[in-house]
Amino acid sequence: MNTEMLDVDTSRRRIVDLTSQVRDFCAAHGSDGLCNVFVPHATAGVAIIETGAGSDDDLVDTLERLLPRDDRYRHAHGSPGHGADHVLPGLVSPSVTVPVSDGEPLLGTWQSIVLVDLNRDNARRHVRLSFLPG
Template identity: 50%
Template sequence: MLALFAMLAGPAMAQTTLSAESDASVAEEQPSYAALADLLPADDRWRHRHGTPGHGRSHVMPALVPPYATLPVLGGRLALGTWQSLCLVDLNVDNHEREVRFSFLTG
């Protein structure tokens, strides 16, 4: 069976990504998380300054990491690499509620 799995995170300041890290549940230990923190530091450089310091980076993040992912499904399983997992990335500490939508399309 060939199908597609789609995931959409919202509101607009949460993103989805594939991770090849050894333990995707520990975000602070992932090299990709550290790279995002280096690219988008939580400091006062952002013009969009409501909320906690660094909140503006949450509005820039979708330019680097999209809020959606579409993945193939083969034989009823996500077709991921050996170490890959689908992750939700959310740097916005001001809003603790997120909605994640999943779709499954068979063909």
């Protein structure tokens, strides 16, 4: 298995498109297999969505409606409502796996792989890319 860690800054965007980094990582291995994208954080997730047409902002808006920032959470350290950040990975998985053929991730036409991070307390994230040859 081949693996690489990405450092991602989420201070400006709650959703960060990782597709080009994933494509480059898969191309470097130039074979068939599976690529796993994993965020080793308790308050972030990874999703496959359409970006650039408003879906990314719609996802953030929807998650913020589902996970309001208030005092309802038992997990109460950090900024107000930080407990919501710890619920996020229950809704947006911390990993996705995509098939790879000849070094190319087999994503649909409008699909992008994104990091989802609503946590205002930590803007530095790590994303592990792993390639398992088939």
